[in-house]
Amino acid sequence: MSDAPQTSEKKTPKARAGSGGSARSARSAGSTASAKKRPAAGESTKKKQTKTAGKPANKQKKDSVERIEQIAAGVRRRVFEHVLKHDGGYLSQALSAGEIFGALYGGAMRLAPCERPLRAGAFTGVPGSTNGDYRSGDRFNGEPAPELDRFLFSPAHYALVLYAALIEVGRLDESALDEFNVDGSTLEMIGAEHSPGVATTTGSLAQALSQACGIALARRMRDEPGRTWVFMSDGEFQEGQTWEALAFASFHGLSRLRAVVDANGQQCDGAMSSVGNIEPVVERIRSFGCDAVEVDGHDAAALEAAMSEEVDKPYVIVARTDPARGLEVMARRAPLLHYVRFTSADERTDFDAAFRRMLKEAPQA
Amino acid sequence: MTDRPETTDTDADTSTGTDADTDAVADPVMEMVSRPHAENFIAWSASRPEVLVLSADLTNSCEVGRWRDTYPDRFITAAMAEQNMLGVAGGLAREGFVPFIHTFAVFIYRRAYDQLAMSVAYPNLKVRMLGFLPGIVTPGGVTHQAIEDVAIMRATPNMTVLETGDATEVESMLDAVEHVDGPVYIRVLRGEVPRLFPADEPLRLGRSRLLSDGGDVAVLTAGITTEEALRARRALQRAGVGVSHVHVSTHKPFGDEIIENAVSSARCGVVTLENHTVVGGLGSAVAEYMAERGIGRRLVRLGLDDTYAHGASKAYLMREHGLDSAALVTAVESLVGERLGVTDADFASARTDAVHSEAKAEAL
Numbered sequence: 001m002s003d004a005p006q007t008s009e010k011k012t013p014k015a016r017a018g019s020g021g022s023a024r025s026a027r028s029a030g031s032t033a034s035a036k037k038r039p040a041a042g043e044s045t046k047k048k049q050t051k052t053a054g055k056p057a058n059k060q061k062k063d064s065v066e067r068i069e070q071i072a073a074g075v076r077r078r079v080f081e082h083v084l085k086h087d088g089g090y091l092s093q094a095l096s097a098g099e100i101f102g103a104l105y106g107g108a109m110r111l112a113p114c115e116r117p118l119r120a121g122a123f124t125g126v127p128g129s130t131n132g133d134y135r136s137g138d139r140f141n142g143e144p145a146p147e148l149d150r151f152l153f154s155p156a157h158y159a160l161v162l163y164a165a166l167i168e169v170g171r172l173d174e175s176a177l178d179e180f181n182v183d184g185s186t187l188e189m190i191g192a193e194h195s196p197g198v199a200t201t202t203g204s205l206a207q208a209l210s211q212a213c214g215i216a217l218a219r220r221m222r223d224e225p226g227r228t229w230v231f232m233s234d235g236e237f238q239e240g241q242t243w244e245a246l247a248f249a250s251f252h253g254l255s256r257l258r259a260v261v262d263a264n265g266q267q268c269d270g271a272m273s274s275v276g277n278i279e280p281v282v283e284r285i286r287s288f289g290c291d292a293v294e295v296d297g298h299d300a301a302a303l304e305a306a307m308s309e310e311v312d313k314p315y316v317i318v319a320r321t322d323p324a325r326g327l328e329v330m331a332r333r334a335p336l337l338h339y340v341r342f343t344s345a346d347e348r349t350d351f352d353a354a355f356r357r358m359l360k361e362a363p364q365a
Numbered sequence: 366m367t368d369r370p371e372t373t374d375t376d377a378d379t380s381t382g383t384d385a386d387t388d389a390v391a392d393p394v395m396e397m398v399s400r401p402h403a404e405n406f407i408a409w410s411a412s413r414p415e416v417l418v419l420s421a422d423l424t425n426s427c428e429v430g431r432w433r434d435t436y437p438d439r440f441i442t443a444a445m446a447e448q449n450m451l452g453v454a455g456g457l458a459r460e461g462f463v464p465f466i467h468t469f470a471v472f473i474y475r476r477a478y479d480q481l482a483m484s485v486a487y488p489n490l491k492v493r494m495l496g497f498l499p500g501i502v503t504p505g506g507v508t509h510q511a512i513e514d515v516a517i518m519r520a521t522p523n524m525t526v527l528e529t530g531d532a533t534e535v536e537s538m539l540d541a542v543e544h545v546d547g548p549v550y551i552r553v554l555r556g557e558v559p560r561l562f563p564a565d566e567p568l569r570l571g572r573s574r575l576l577s578d579g580g581d582v583a584v585l586t587a588g589i590t591t592e593e594a595l596r597a598r599r600a601l602q603r604a605g606v607g608v609s610h611v612h613v614s615t616h617k618p619f620g621d622e623i624i625e626n627a628v629s630s631a632r633c634g635v636v637t638l639e640n641h642t643v644v645g646g647l648g649s650a651v652a653e654y655m656a657e658r659g660i661g662r663r664l665v666r667l668g669l670d671d672t673y674a675h676g677a678s679k680a681y682l683m684r685e686h687g688l689d690s691a692a693l694v695t696a697v698e699s700l701v702g703e704r705l706g707v708t709d710a711d712f713a714s715a716r717t718d719a720v721h722s723e724a725k726a727e728a729l
Contacts, residue, residue, distance in 0.1 A: 127489040128523055129546045193488060200455070201483050210449040211484055214456020214464075217441070221462075241480065244449035251444070 061301070068106045068300035071168045072098030073362045076326070078164040080355050082177050087348075088341035090189075093158045093233075095330060096264035096321035099298050100231070101165035104260065108307035109229055110149045112142030114171045120179055120186050120196050127193070137186065138199035140171045146224040150215060153198050154208035155233035158262075159191035166197050206239035208232070209259060213248050216257040227256040234263040234318075237278040243288065249314035250289030257314045260307070262297065264323040270335035282318050290314040297321035329354045395716065396560040398532035399724045402495075402553060403428040405536045406465075407435050417457060417464045419443050421450050425726035427467035427497050428555050447477040454492045455484035463491050470496025470511030470552060474518060482521060489523045489547040498729065499528065499552035499588055500640030501669070501683065504720070505729040506676030511552070512669050516645020518550045519617045526616040528552040529568065530591040532560040534614055537567030545570070552588055556724040559592055559716065561612075571615045573623045579607025582697050583631035583662075585624065587613040587647050589679075590638040590688060592716070597690035600711035606697060619650045628655055634663035634700035638693055643668040665696040680717055689715075 079094035124133040166172035179185035191198040202208040216228040269275045285292035295302040297319030324331035329350045342348040410416045433440040443450035454464040518526045542549045586594045591612045609627040637648035648666030683689040
């Protein structure tokens with residue numbers, strides 16, 4: 001047994017370029033460039049950064065908060081408009097997660113810009129060794145690079161919110177939502193990894209964090225400074241796999257793994273507190289050896305501050321949100337907020353009126 | 366039974382055939398290989414830095430303890446958390462690494478199937494899943510016996526499914542699937558493993574082995590049932606039954622010329638013998654294959670008869686569930702329509718594994 005061949009290779013292995021069909025090309029293990037440079041998260045952000053250059057820090061901060069709020073308002077408007085047009089949809093997710101997506105895509109995530117808003121394109125089949133036409137939805141998050149961040153989107157029924165956010169930050173074609181849930185489109189109702197902005201297939205919930213652990217571990221083995229972000233919903237903390245993943249991330253010290261949770265307290269059957277309690281979720285996460293903070297998920301400045309925090313542990317931001325945020329007619333539906341389908345013509349009229357008010361009050365882009 | 370001469374030239378090389386017992390049934394002296402995966406995998410991994418091992422607390426039980434000590438930076442302990450492990454494997458594979466999951470088969474496909482399907486199989490990622498303790502090889506009972514894994518993995522799109530039947534196949538399975546650009550599941554034998562096939566005749570993806578050629582009955586086996594069927598070979602030969610014995614190591618994609626020739630030329634019918642439930646495994650694959658080609662022959666599927674097993678020795682369970690050479694002869698008799706007068710004494714002696722062995726980490 002003792003004369004087994006020993007490899008001289010004791011260094012961290014690098015993935016070989018071209019190995020594995022889906023391999024991103026191997027990165028230089030020697031690259032330890034500090035991740036101070038923050039590439040723009042989108043065309044318009046880039047412009048804004050150029051504009052704000054030279055301004056005092058508090059002014060820049062104000063601009064970035066405005067930017068987050070602007071994206072959030074745009075996401076809500078687009079999703080609300082879509083839901084009205086199609087007589088139903090996942091609206092509460094846009095109400096709760098607008099600012100979270102605004103903060104992520106508005107600057108927190110270091111992603112390569114898209115040259116121009118990309119067209120979604122038709123569905124070209126599922127991944128498989130015989131499907132050369134397959135295209136990953138991750139291309140909407142920009143070309144990956146060692147120093148840049150990755151984004152995994154876990155609760156796939158937030159797809160409409162993600163698509164709207166991608167449009168807001170100039171990564172997805174303005175008219176793309178016309179293809180939402182249309183047969184043969186990639187803008188599926190519950191996105192899979194061919195859908196814009198989606199890198200992994202996680203519609204069954206609680207699977208992205210584990211895959212992010214694998215990605216973060218691989219990137220650490222290659223000494224990549226970039227971080228791996230996961231957007232999650234609080235319901236996913238009812239799944240055992242989430243806790244397996246947190247334990248793994250903590251045990252393996254995956255300090256460049258970051259999860260942001262839309263803790264809107266609601267799930268398909270109603271209020272989470274009536275279906276299955278996960279609280280105190282922040283303390284539970286901390287007890288697993290991860291860093292966790294709790295923020296007001298509608299406070300753009302608080303989100304931005306939490307997301308820019310430097311940590312040396314896997315990091316979970318629990319963003320407390322309101323699934324009826326800014327929409328009194330929505331709150332009336334509580335506790336059934338998961339999916340909106342109008343129950344009467346009167347309700348429909350009320351939602352129409354609320355939408356018109358939202359348009360009037362929205363911050364102007 | 367037949368006037369077709371039996372040729373045994375493809376199988377007999379390793380059984381040196383020296384010592385016959387006093388009766389005419391030769392007990393071939395079989396080379397036994399201890400832990401064939403262990404050292405082979407270490408050597409194989411030396412030039413492949415992209416290869417990683419993921420283990421869920423069964424490292425020595427899956428013969429990768431020395432691998433871990435040799436390549437500590439490439440060994441990832443996932444602890445007893447298989448759902449997460451499948452996801453981590455998917456993430457690593459997306460980054461260009463090739464994770465080799467090592468655990469008992471049941472904990473791969475039963476414990477973590479949704480993760481397997483959505484985080485590994487759907488995205489067609491290059492993850493290798495080495496499933497140990499296939500079928501009833503373990504006295505660990507129902508919780509440890511993977512009896513429907515082939516069915517489930519065959520039904521999983523993008524999946525390639527293999528089963529090893531001897532030490533040569535365990536040693537060559539890694540090369541056989543190296544260029545498969547997608548997930549692979551392999552039923553792996555461990556501990557003391559017989560060498561049935563010459564070391565220079567490696568497992569090849571999609572290619573079965575013709576172990577004997579005869580025109581009456583086709584017998585298709587996989588994994589440990591091949592060794593078992595070989596025990597009945599001489600008895601059937603002496604009874605004058607022409608048997609085409611095919612060893613299958615690729616469950617998916619299934620079917621090749623050897624299988625087609627064997628089932629289409631079997632005058633009396635076909636028998637499958639599998640270490641698995643008869644639903645969805647080798648027997649089902651053969652049934653589908655024959656039906657789709659209009660090969661109208663009777664088919665007897667031997668295996669676990671749509672039932673779970675329990676904790677007992679391999680030999681005991683093989684007899685109890687009709688996975689042994691006696692059951693095979695009975696099936697052949699039913700196809701040829703006559704009693705062959707074969708008794709237990711006519712079978713080559715069964716090899717029994719010690720419950721406690723240096724080759725195994727536990728008595729499982």
